[in-house]
Amino acid sequence: MEVFGGIEAGGTKFLCGVGTCPEDVEITSFPTSSPDTTVRKAADYIRERAGTSLCAVGIGSFGPIDLDPGSETYGYITSTPKLAWQNYDFAGAVARILEAPVAFDTDVNAAAVAEGCWGAAQDVEDFIYLTVGTGIGGAAVVNGRLVHGLMHPEMGHIRLPHDFAQDPFAGDCPYHNDCLEGLASGSAIRERWKESAHDLPADHSAWVLEAQYLALAVSTWVCTLSPKQIVLGGGVMQRDFLFPMIREQVRRLLNNYIPKREMLEELDKFIVPPQLGNHSGVLGAILLAKELYLQGLD
Amino acid sequence: MEVFGGIEAGGTKFLCGVGTCPEDVEITSFPTSSPDTTVRKAADYIRERAGTSLCAVGIGSFGPIDLDPGSETYGYITSTPKLAWQNYDFAGAVARILEAPVAFDTDVNAAAVAEGCWGAAQDVEDFIYLTVGTGIGGAAVVNGRLVHGLMHPEMGHIRLPHDFAQDPFAGDCPYHNDCLEGLASGSAIRERWKESAHDLPADHSAWVLEAQYLALAVSTWVCTLSPKQIVLGGGVMQRDFLFPMIREQVRRLLNNYIPKREMLEELDKFIVPPQLGNHSGVLGAILLAKELYLQGLD
Numbered sequence: 001m002e003v004f005g006g007i008e009a010g011g012t013k014f015l016c017g018v019g020t021c022p023e024d025v026e027i028t029s030f031p032t033s034s035p036d037t038t039v040r041k042a043a044d045y046i047r048e049r050a051g052t053s054l055c056a057v058g059i060g061s062f063g064p065i066d067l068d069p070g071s072e073t074y075g076y077i078t079s080t081p082k083l084a085w086q087n088y089d090f091a092g093a094v095a096r097i098l099e100a101p102v103a104f105d106t107d108v109n110a111a112a113v114a115e116g117c118w119g120a121a122q123d124v125e126d127f128i129y130l131t132v133g134t135g136i137g138g139a140a141v142v143n144g145r146l147v148h149g150l151m152h153p154e155m156g157h158i159r160l161p162h163d164f165a166q167d168p169f170a171g172d173c174p175y176h177n178d179c180l181e182g183l184a185s186g187s188a189i190r191e192r193w194k195e196s197a198h199d200l201p202a203d204h205s206a207w208v209l210e211a212q213y214l215a216l217a218v219s220t221w222v223c224t225l226s227p228k229q230i231v232l233g234g235g236v237m238q239r240d241f242l243f244p245m246i247r248e249q250v251r252r253l254l255n256n257y258i259p260k261r262e263m264l265e266e267l268d269k270f271i272v273p274p275q276l277g278n279h280s281g282v283l284g285a286i287l288l289a290k291e292l293y294l295q296g297l298d
Numbered sequence: 299m300e301v302f303g304g305i306e307a308g309g310t311k312f313l314c315g316v317g318t319c320p321e322d323v324e325i326t327s328f329p330t331s332s333p334d335t336t337v338r339k340a341a342d343y344i345r346e347r348a349g350t351s352l353c354a355v356g357i358g359s360f361g362p363i364d365l366d367p368g369s370e371t372y373g374y375i376t377s378t379p380k381l382a383w384q385n386y387d388f389a390g391a392v393a394r395i396l397e398a399p400v401a402f403d404t405d406v407n408a409a410a411v412a413e414g415c416w417g418a419a420q421d422v423e424d425f426i427y428l429t430v431g432t433g434i435g436g437a438a439v440v441n442g443r444l445v446h447g448l449m450h451p452e453m454g455h456i457r458l459p460h461d462f463a464q465d466p467f468a469g470d471c472p473y474h475n476d477c478l479e480g481l482a483s484g485s486a487i488r489e490r491w492k493e494s495a496h497d498l499p500a501d502h503s504a505w506v507l508e509a510q511y512l513a514l515a516v517s518t519w520v521c522t523l524s525p526k527q528i529v530l531g532g533g534v535m536q537r538d539f540l541f542p543m544i545r546e547q548v549r550r551l552l553n554n555y556i557p558k559r560e561m562l563e564e565l566d567k568f569i570v571p572p573q574l575g576n577h578s579g580v581l582g583a584i585l586l587a588k589e590l591y592l593q594g595l596d
Contacts, residue, residue: 064557079557126447140523142440142447149424149440149524151558158518159551161459175555179521220456223477224522225438226447253457257473259362259377260449 004293005046005057005098006285008107009038009090011082012134016042017282018049020290022118027282035088043097056296057094058103058289060110060281063137065090067105067152075104081174101296103288106152107131110284111233111274112139113146117287119275120231128227129274130155131234132214136181140225156181160216167192167209184213186236197236211242215249218271222254228262233274240273247271302591303344303355304583305392306405307336309380310432314340315580316347318588320416325580333386341395354594355392356401356587358408358579361435363388365403365450373402379472399594401586404450405429408582409531409572410437411444415585417573418529426525427572428453429532430512434479438523454479458514465490465507482511484534495534509540513547516569520552526560531572538571545569 006025008015012032019025028045032038046057062080066073075091091104112121112129121127121141130138138155140147147153157179162171169192171178172185182188189197193206200206218230232246247267254263262270274280304323306313310330317323326343330336344355360378364371373389389402410419410427419425419439428436436453438445445451455477460469467490469476470483480486487495491504498504516528530544545565552561560568572578 064555079555126445138522140440142438142445143443145441147424147440147523150526150560151524151556153524154521154556157521157555159459159514161457175553176551216457220518221522223452223455224436224519225445226449226451228448253474255473257362257377257455258449258452262448 001053002055002293003050003053004055004286004289005050005100006110006282006289007042007046007057007059007094008110008281008285009059009061010107010281011062014038014042015279015282016045017279017286018046019286021286022276022279022283025279025283025286027279034084035090035093039090039093040097043094047098054098054100056101056103056289056293057098058105058110058285058287058292059091059094060105060107060285060288061090063106064151064154065104065106067148075102101292103285103292105146105288106137106139107281108137108139109146109152110288111280112141112231112284113287114276114280114284115231115274116141118283119280120272121229124229126225126227127229127231128221128225129231129233130217132185132232132236133234134186136185136234138221140221140227142225155217155221156185158217158220160213160220180213180217184210184217186234189236197239202239202241207239207242207245210236211245211249214242215246215253218246218250219253222250222258222263229269230271231274232271233280237273243271243273299351300353300591301348301351302584302587303348303352303396303398304408304580304587305340305344305355305357306408306579306583307357307359307388308405308579309360312336312340313577313580314343315577315584316344317584319584320574320577320581323577323581323584325577332382333388333391337388337391338395341392345396352396352398354399354401354587354591355396356403356408356583356585356590357389357392358403358405358583358586359388361404362449362452363402363404365446373400399590401583401590403444403586404435404437405579406435406437407444407450408580408586409578410439410529410582411585412574412578412582413529413572414439416581417578418570419527422527424523424525425527425529426519426523427529427531428515430483430530430534431532432484434483434532436519438525440523453515453519454483456515456518458511458518478511478515482508482515484532487534495537500537500539505537505540505543508534509543509547512540513544513551516544516548517551520548520556520561527567528569529572530569531578535571541569541571
């Protein structure tokens with residue numbers, strides 16, 4: 001029997017899974033601590049559940065990470081503000097402990113492939129997956145393949161119109177101040193309003209602003225990539241009244257410029273929530289492991 | 299002998315070429331008038347030069363256009379503000395007149411594939427081609443293939459930070475006012491400064507603003523697509539002092555966030571001019587024709 005391990009490595013939480021698909025998976029989670037302790041814990045869980053059936057392990061990691069197979073630091077977390085994890089050989093450590101091939105990608109790339117295989121974007125060749133949580137990350141699938149490019153997308157860091165009169169908050173991204181993440185992440189919401197995205201009441205003006213920033217980002221990506229679907233996930237998007245608000249603003253921003261039914265009449269099918277809940281990242285890591293294993297059999 | 303026809307259809311000018319590659323091509327150009335007259339003229343030129351050797355014709359057209367092979371209006375120019383060309387069956391007309399298979403794509407997509415095959419982005423699997431002329435259009439190549447998606451990218455229409463205090467010009471895009479095209483196209487430059495991009499002196503403050511908007515767009519695309527190269531072409535970019543200005547602003551905007559040598563030290567190889575001059579569009583149209591023909595032989 002072939003079994004795969006998956007690790008979704010977040011800055012505050014790790015999710016580990018063992019299995020093959022959403023119907024056949026066991027998942028656990030624990031807080032992120034030091035690299036050695038956390039990775040050891042993840043590996044122990046995977047080894048215990050998978051035993052000798054383990055064929056490969058996938059990692060979907062917070063970043064930035066080095067995905068260049070030709071690089072000496074391939075598989076490393078690179079310039080993260082989390083100091084203990086800087087220049088950490090993540091893929092290497094997992095491969096050494098579990099003695100298995102390791103697929104390595106970003107957390108959002110992993111989540112995107114899972115949503116593309118089993119979730120909201122099944123059989124969609126061109127889509128974007130965005131997670132709006134403590135931070136904001138995005139992944140793009142184009143012509144059926146993940147976008148990697150030079151490094152990997154860092155969609156949370158695009159600049160948007162920021163009307164300081166309407167929103168005097170300077171933004172909290174340590175690199176860019178008022179990029180998308182600096183203005184619209186869960187962390188920015190908490191800093192601006194002194195309340196969490198989870199607790200802010202649904203009629204708070206925070207949400208008008210939040211929908212506006214996310215709609216600006218969505219319309220930027222519609223113009224840049226012409227996706228067939230945009231999946232918006234992450235903790236902040238669990239406030240699901242945001243979906244119609246974002247769609248309305250996207251409609252206003254694009255102003256009928258894209259003469260496609262999907263953009264003019266079917267925005268409710270175009271901008272959608274994920275379907276794998278909190279498990280898209282870890283399931284995607286399992287899927288990446290599976291793909292790596294199958295490539296090896298070719 | 300196999301010969302291909304190429305048409306680069308611009309809003310003000312058509313370029314037509316007959317040949318196989320940059321070293322073997324004849325090119326002519328004439329102003330865009332009514333669809334029937336202009337297309338007839340292009341077809342006459344191609345037929346005359348290619349004779350019975352014509353294997354296929356490529357069109358790189360201004361847009362928006364319908365590229366969905368499953369659509370009833372595939373090959374049409376759709377919602378252009380140029381009324382005579384609205385809902386015009388461009389690919390169909392060329393195919394009927396020349397009795398040849400027709401490859402159809404946007405003008406910038408055509409230019410991008412030519413720069414990728416013979417020009418500035420040779421052998422680059424992930425790059426962006428932008429043209430900054432009367433309007434602004436962009437194309438992306440990801441994993442070696444053009445991005446099409448739902449329709450095709452309309453990169454000129456992304457929204458950017460617009461500081462009205464510094465730049466009170468409202469923008470001239472009829473759909474979005476101050477999108478990138480509305481702020482930074484040749485048309486916006488002329489409208490704002492009452493002088494053309496060609497004539498404005500190099501020390502005019504217009505260029506600081508222009509570099510800033512283009513750098514904002516470039517950094518948005520770096521974060522979205524993680525390209526390995528960005529080619530900036532079009533009439534406005536012929537003012538080549540813009541290149542170092544844009545690179546400097548991109549460096550400032552990204553603020554060392556992308557820990558890759560290409561972004562930190564080699565921006566002069568990352569943000570580059572095209573190498574096929576004004577012929578990338580028409581050569582790309584020829585290349586698209588060639589690819590269509592070769593597919594047919596498979």
